[in-house]
Amino acid sequence: MARMRKAAAILVPLALSASIVAFAGPAESKLPQQSPINVTPESTRVDLGAPKLHVSYGRSDLLLHYDRKDAADPNGCNVRHHEESEKAEIESGDPYITLGTDPTHWKLLQFHWHTPSEHKFAGHGFPLELHLVHENVTTKQLAVIGIPLRAGAPSTVDTVLARLAPECGANVHLSQIDLNTLLPHDRSTLRYMGSLTTEPFTEGVRWFLMHDKTVTQATIDRFQHLFPHGNSREVQPLNGRTVTAVPHS
Secondary structure (H helix, E strand, O other), rough: OHHHHHHHHHHHHHHHHOOOOOOOOOOOOOOOOOOOEEEOOOHHHEEEOOOOOOEOOOEEEEEEHHHHHOOOOOOHHHHHOOOOOOEEOEEEEEEEEEEEOOEEEEEEEEEEEEEEOOOOEOOOOOOOEEEEEEEEEEOOOEHHHHHHHHOOOOOOOOOOOOOOOOOOOOOOEEEEEEEHOOOOOOOEEEEEEOOOOOOOOEEEEEEEEEEOOOEEHHHHHHHHOOOOOOOOOOOOOOOOOEEEEOOOO
16 A cells, blocks of 8 residues: 555656547557556556666757658658657767666667657646657667656757757757756656557567656647647557556655
8 A cells, every 4th residue: 555655646746737638549559568558556566676767868969850651652741640750869979878787878869759648647648748769779679768748837848849840841950958958857757668659569668757847838839730630649558567666766
């Protein structure tokens, strides 16, 4: 019971600040460990001994571009595909994460956004969700940090998305963005094994869900105007998986 209360304490801020959003994304997969999921207290346990997530980002130059999925379609420039997004590629610096005392680097490759949020918390969603995609430099396994975004005070996300790259047009170059400020101060995480949320939906992806951050309503509106029908996948069955809550004290 005490563990459940601790897990709920991590989940509550997410659920209370979320708004209910409905979206019918790609069909449910038959694979057993798919993402995204709906996180509930019943599916969550606390592990105080789990290795802490350490983030070593710093400042990096970014290339923001529109990630197309329909390049072969002659009309693709005017059609929004549900698996497309604005993607920020890392052009300088060496941002990475590590776990506990393991020195192995998980290199940050890129980050992108979905609207509405792909993960749900006790059935509630957010207007946007940020995904930071990392690759283990040794095993090539992927790890994704997911951060729900809600309307509020300006943040670094507003800076990055101030000018969206068009689907068929010039990319946007950004200089020396402090990537640390993309993350919440509280580095507590909700962890589970899942998959990519776009084709080919590859499994074996380590997910780290963090507390929500804020962006301005103007940024939310601008991104949702680009994807009026959304670019999210619907939640997938847990199939017996457990979500591990790891406080970062």
